[in-house]
Amino acid sequence: MNSENILEVKHLHKRFASKGVVVKAVTDVSFDVKPGETIGIVGESGCGKTTLGRCIVRAYDASEGEVFYRTRDGEELDFLKVDRKKMKSIRKEIQMVFQDPYSSLDPRMTVLDIIKEPLKANYPKMSKAEMDQRAKDMATKVGLNPTYLMRYPHAFSGGQRQRIGIARALILNPQIIVCDEAVSALDVSIQAQVINLLHDLQKEMKLTYLFISHDLSVVEHISDKVGVMYLGKMAEFAETEELYAHPLHPYTEALLSAVPVADPTVQIERIPLQGEIPNPANPPSGCYFHGRCRYCTEKCKTETPEFVELKPNHFVACHRAKELSLRGFAYDTKPEAKDE
Ligand SMILES: Nc1ncnc2c1ncn2[C@@H]1O[C@H](COP(=O)(O)OP(=O)(O)O)[C@@H](O)[C@H]1O
Ligand SMILES: [Mg+2]
Incomplete structure (x- = not known):
């Protein structure tokens, strides 16, 4: 492991087999994370974001690959192999x-018991008062408000x-969350509150x-780095x-063009x-995106592009990345603040 990193995801794959078909939910995903960073993972529904997250926390068993992790004690290990x-x-x-x-909180447990549950499971000797x-x-x-903790989840709002x-x-x-x-089901104003909370807690x-x-x-607004997934690949x-x-x-260019602009x-x-x-x-041959790409060439239909570091800390899997000049999000179209 690089000594700067807390997490290194290496060539992670997850295949689901059901009814004789194999779904490649995550294919060869690699990225590094430094302590204290926020890494955003985006992409359309079904592109493998949840599966990737669940493999990293070992809620799912990955099919291949490594998740190197530096523990709080400074030990380096492959979390998938322990x-x-x-x-x-x-x-x-x-x-x-x-x-x-709604679905991840047990409706029959008080909120106090819900918050306490991981302590019970991990520290059986801890006293009830301490928990x-x-x-x-x-x-x-x-x-x-701690005075409401004897209530049940249904008594609380979404936020x-x-x-x-x-x-x-x-x-x-x-160390890692x-x-x-986490905020997708909430109204925009509540989203902002929860994001601010996550930021303060971080x-x-x-x-x-x-x-x-x-x-x-x-x-x-929350991420230091962002990964864009498409059909299971980064x-x-x-x-x-x-x-x-x-x-x-x-x-990425197409996704960014659909982001609403405040101005x-x-x-x-x-x-x-x-x-x-x-x-x-x-999945399609060649580049998985080729059938939807307005820059597609013959090579894109047959050859799989490598995921390479084209600029420092900027990785991409596209045959034409070097020659294309793509449009970003409209930062530079914002009107300049006028000094008066
Ligand atoms: N438990 C599962 N069994 C079979 N296929 C699954 C399972 N979970 C997810 N998939 C499939 O894997 C792909 C990625 O799903 P998912 O990780 O939920 O994507 P996202 O979170 O980006 O919407 C989808 O095609 C989905 O149908
Ligand atoms: Mg999901």
């Missing part, structure tokens, strides 16, 4: 926050329920985030500003994505 006992101790450090607080205290402290930290999910994920003092569409608890979302405008990976301003993959005077021509998302059980 035995069950070791996995349990390391899982405390790598937690997940889910999209749907209650820790759960109350964590509830306060995520902005929940509050997401805070409950965050408290539960943080109670074991993890995988947020899977600084306070020195957290590293993998922030999965189909919404590029959400990811832009199409592009770069620092956020670089990726949004100077995309190198035609798929109503700016008119952005949307680049339509031709055709349908292909079936991951029967």
Whole structure:
């Protein structure tokens, strides 16, 4: 492992076999994460974001590949290869926050018990008083009123329920949090509150985030780096500003052209994505994106592009990345602030 990294995902694959067909949900995904970073993972529904996140936390068994991880004690290991006992101790450090607080919170448990549950499972000798205290402290930290903790999840709003999910994920003092569409079900104003909370908690608890979302405008504000997935593969990976301003993959360009611009005077021509998302059980030849790409050539139909570092810290899998000049998100079309 590079000494600067906390996580290194290497050539990760996940195939699902069902009814005689094999779905390639994740294919050969690699990227590095430094401690304290937020990595955004974007792409259309079905491109493998959730599967990737779940393989990294070992909620799914990856089919191939490695997830190198540096533990809080400084040990380097392949998280996918550690035995069950070791996995349990390391899982405390790598937690997940889910999209749907309705289905991920047990409706028959009080919120106090929900937040406490990971402590019960991992520290059987801890006293009830200590657990209650820790759960109350964590509830306060995520902005929940501790006097309401004896209530059940249905008594809370969507945003509050997401805070409950965050408290539960943080109670074991993890290093890494995988947020899977953690704010996608919330109204825009509530989204902003939860994102601010995640940002504050990150600084306070020195957290590293993998922030999965189909919404590029959400990811832009929270991420240091962004990975764009298409049909199970990483199409592009770069620092956020670089990726949004100077995309190198035609798929990224098309996604960015669909992001709403705050300034109503700016008119952005949307680049339509031709055709349908292909079936991951029967992916296209060559570049997986070729059938929907307006820059497609003969080579793209037959040869698979390598995922290469074309510029420092800017990775892309496109045969034409060097020669194309693609349009980024409309940063530079924003009117200059006038000094008066
Ligand atoms: N448990 C599963 N069994 C079979 N196929 C699955 C399973 N989970 C996901 N898939 C398939 O894998 C692909 C990626 O899904 P997913 O990771 O949920 O994408 P995303 O989170 O980007 O929407 C999809 O084609 C989906 O149908
Ligand atoms: Mg998903």
